[in-house]
Amino acid sequence: MPQIFHPSMNVIARVGIFGAIFLVTSLVGGVWGFVRSPYMTEKGIARPQPIPFSHAHHVGDLGIDCRYCHTQVETEAMAGVPATDVCMNCHSQLWNDTPMIAPLLESVRANKPVEWRRVHDAPDYVFFHHGVHISKGIACETCHGRVDKMPLMWRENTLHMQWCLECHNSPDKNLRPVEDVFAMGWKPKESTPTTAELALARHVRSQTNCSVCHR
């Protein structure tokens, strides 16, 4: 019986099979990597704003508390973005002649809001509540990073569900005393209770029911 395949088919088949595996793997891996790339997640990419507001200056240099602007962060779902009149508390006197804050003055003059570009944007089917996280001892820094070192805001984390679940599965590793949640660059002191103690005191437990975030 004559051979159907030429001996070179051995090589072609090997290359073909391993090539196909390689191709599929690299395609899957590529997509996997792509959706996690900063291009897609915008992690670490500073977003230009109509006014180049610097958290680094206001928080890092001046030491203004988070809650001065994000007034409702301790109790409400949304942290709240300051109204123009909050900015004007200082800027009616300070730097009010610089072109940098011209849009702010325009907002006052025209009674029109400043259009900030949203940096942290969970999808619409995710219902996030700032207040409950703060009250359990999850610090601003844990999700938003070292805001005091960000001249312009960027996403410190991907906001992927996987990332949420890392903490929702075992929340205690990120806990700190409630009075320290607004601190930046915080390190536990010797007197600080352990995270397990904090979790017990604040009744913090894993929250992984779908309806906790999706409803």
Next chain:
Amino acid sequence: MHHDHSYQTGSSASHGCGCSGHNALSRPDQVSLGQIGGGVAGVTANQQGLSGSSGCCGGGQSVAPSTFVELQTVQNKTAPRYWKTIEEYESDPAFLARAQKEFAPGAEWWLDQPSRREFLKGMGASFALAGLTGCTIRQPEEKIMPYVNTPENLIPGKAQFFATAMPQPGGAVGVLVESHDGRPTHIEGNPLHPASGGAADSVAIASVLGLYDPLRTKFVFKKDIVSSWTDFERELEARLTVLRAAKGAGLSLLIEEVLSPTLQEQIKNLLALLPEAKLYQYDSWKATGAVEGAKLAFGTDAVARYDFDKADVILSVGADFLAEGPNHLRQASGFAKRRVVNADGSANMNRLYQVETTPTQTGTKADHWLRLPPAEVAAILVAVAAKLGLDVGGENRIQSVADHEKWIAAAADDLKAAKGKSLVIVGPQMPAEIHALAHVINSELGNLGQTVTFVPPVSRIEGVNPGSLTDLVREIDAGSVGTLFVFACDPVFTSSTDLKLAEKLKKVPCSVYYGMHQDTTSKVCHWTIPATHYLEQWSDARAEDGTISIVQPLIRPLYDGRSVHEIVNFIAGVNASGYDTVRAYWAGKLDSNDSLAWEKVLHDGVVKDTAFAPVSVTVAGSAVTTLKSTFNVEPAKQSDTTVVFRLDGNIFDGRYSTNGWLQEAPQPLSRLTWGNTAWIAPSTAKELGVKSRDLINIQKGNATVAVPAWVQPGQPKGVITLTLGHGREVEGHKVVGVDVNSLRDTNSPWVTSAKISVTGKKAVLAETQEYYRMDGRDLVRFGTLKQVQDHPEKPSFMDVGHHHPGGHHDHDDKDDGHDHDKDISYGEGPGATFFPNWPMSDDPQWGMTINLGACTGCNACIVACQSENNIPVVGADQVGRGREMHWLRIDTYFVGDVDQPDAAYHQPVACMHCEHAPCEPVCPVGATTHSSEGLNEMTYNRCIGTRYCSNNCPYKARRFNFLAYNEQTWQLPVLQMAENPNVSVRSRGVMEKCTYCVQRISSARIQAKMENRDIRDGEITTACQSVCAANAITFGNVADESSAVHKMKTHPLNYGILTDLNTRPRTSYLAAVRNPNPTLVTVETEAHHEAEAH
């Protein structure tokens, strides 16, 4: 066309003769099959093949192969114990075949009106979307736009609640409006308001959609041309200047009843300023019987109010007091309080004797329910009066109801035995003498001042006596109406055609219609000016008991409307805003020591101590003699069919007809949506050869109206009931239903006689009663108070008809019930299971009970659920295919004979949150899962639309978005404003269902966690629960032994449905208990109950 599905309501002889040539267009789903055309014929044939094999053409159920049909066959040895439709009662084979299907035939078709253009449009849109996602694979960027100046008391993202009042016909109902960032989204009752008591009805709840109604008049119209307020003011001011100089001669105002004290004052002032101006009042819904009856009995026009919680015995003569009238919420709550059976079997239960013409919701709750033609309904009261020893004559009338001698005697005896604790109530549409007789009887029984009190009419303006619509027409004919302002809602549509109002209005030189829509009336008026919705205006309004609420706006007028106060100011030449006018009226009237008095009144939603002082009344000495002479006149005999008119429970006289939530809420008893029918008794239908959906001609004089017939169990023989309010023409809105006003007579607007003839045509109706059957198992349980008290720990009717697949449950063991007492949340079940037992954590375990004894089937829960959970309106065509999206449905089960059912039970059914949920294991993508709190969760974004879960749900509680029902909402931003921001809006291809209002649970959980405490009992109320007037729904943590819901779950009347499937539903029901008079419990009834017990 296949005939297998033909619709049969005929005698058993016609069973299975689907081949007999009946028109197969008898059901909407069949129309759809026919319309879809050749391409799908194969599927049609396939489906039909199934029904064919179930013996449809074979002539009986005996050859039926399926378990379900076998089950039916077993049950059909005797008539079913309870049933939803006549087809089910008669085991119509076509029906049985349909019932086997998960969805109505045609439900899977993607597009409805099978037009190629639509299809291409849909495809185009899909491609466009695909293209879009292709371009923007990254998350689209959003803007954050904070306020310029932070408003006081407004926290972005946090709901606010405001008290206001909805002026409803007859009296205002206090409501609490939920507002999200300035958008009113949801309405519940105001607990401080006397007419609400915390409950709300479907009309009030749906009014929030009415606010955003895109069909509302958005501009001032001069004839059909868009004009402006400036033009209107200029032209009218010229006229009014002349009129004011002439002291108003030639100026006429047509108003509806005025509930607002401010407006009453304004009208008084206007008439003082312009003494020659004429005022007319027209309330299409108002019957004159009650007012004239009170005048006849007492010589005053006082209005009766009833305290149902104080009454031991109630005789209702044609009064649907649980569902109709400005006070029905308070009445329903009072009545429900007296239907409570405690866990130890003790009860302070009332007894209701109901005699009426059209079967009503109140009738279904009665202990003794009679349905008779209108004349005989009246005669029953005369006979009861005679039995009570009143000399009222009317021998002939009493003779006409001699068949019901026992009933009458029992009612009279019970009334007599409960002197001072009974009440007789008469329906508003009954004649004056019957109202008067009821007053006399109540007086005789010592009920006046006890269960019946009297207040002045709520809309009376001191010193002003408006004319009627007939007077206005006469004046127009006389040419003395020069300028007419119409404030009534669409009077051309609602008035009976014999007035020819449209023609008359055309004769008025200048007419202005103040309304929310461009409708039949605006067509014949010179000007149409946009009215404000009550959520857009400052006003005030009295409840029926006189209590005043300030009506405060939740939002600025969306469509350039002005309030009625502003228009009356304009006529009077006063320059003041609505707010100023209301404030000016209240200046000095509130507590002057309290600088925050106004704020407090706004906060509470009621002005304290403004209820009317009760009017004391005494029966005039001559009343009985007058009545006697009236009753001695023999009523005129008529040969034609009696026709009764009723206001629609949802859209009323047509004023709410553009509201999709109300149109789609299934009407009680018939479960019909989007349209009206002529209710006809099964026996009469048989005589006429009419079936449901047959168009019948109703002819009276020159007017003939073709209305679809509806064979309604319980409808009395020889009487047709027609529903008003349908067929109203509104610009931009498809006409829904049939306008029957042309059959009405101004002199006798509620009862008439007409000739009926069959047209041979069929109508397409969208009715939901037949859908989502649960295979005739042990679904509703009911019994008598006596049965409860004989065995309080386990009443006999609680141990019936239960199927135990494994023979696990031994019926003969009397102590058996105790085994199941541990299963507090599920009722009985086989017990053995591979699944782990709940609760698996110490989280709260959510559960619900629904008291069937309290539920009146009023639909408030359905509409509240729709509003809270962003449930779309799907339209008549989609409902006709069984695609309605309501998460909560109410199944109505009749008991007894088809022509004269003994009773009906309403069973609200939503997702049961089964602990062993059959839907969960079949989901291939884990979109439906169980939470540690016992919730059966639905994660919309995971759902890929396999519908396996719905297939596997024995309760048929899941709803699938066959189409993008929310598309309209996405395209009309104004409708987006009505959405609840805390609930995801679902898209096409996604399954959804009741979540126990998980957003409310989440919100309470977060609040509790922030305060580092547990969730308190009663902290969470579901949307359906909080609007229920009868308090039928209890929700809470079943694992908490002190919770209200735990108490209900351990109640001996608690049971779960389909528990033999071992689903362990978290929602359970309390059996309905009635309190019939032992002397009226017939031998058959006893036997029936005995049969139930075994």
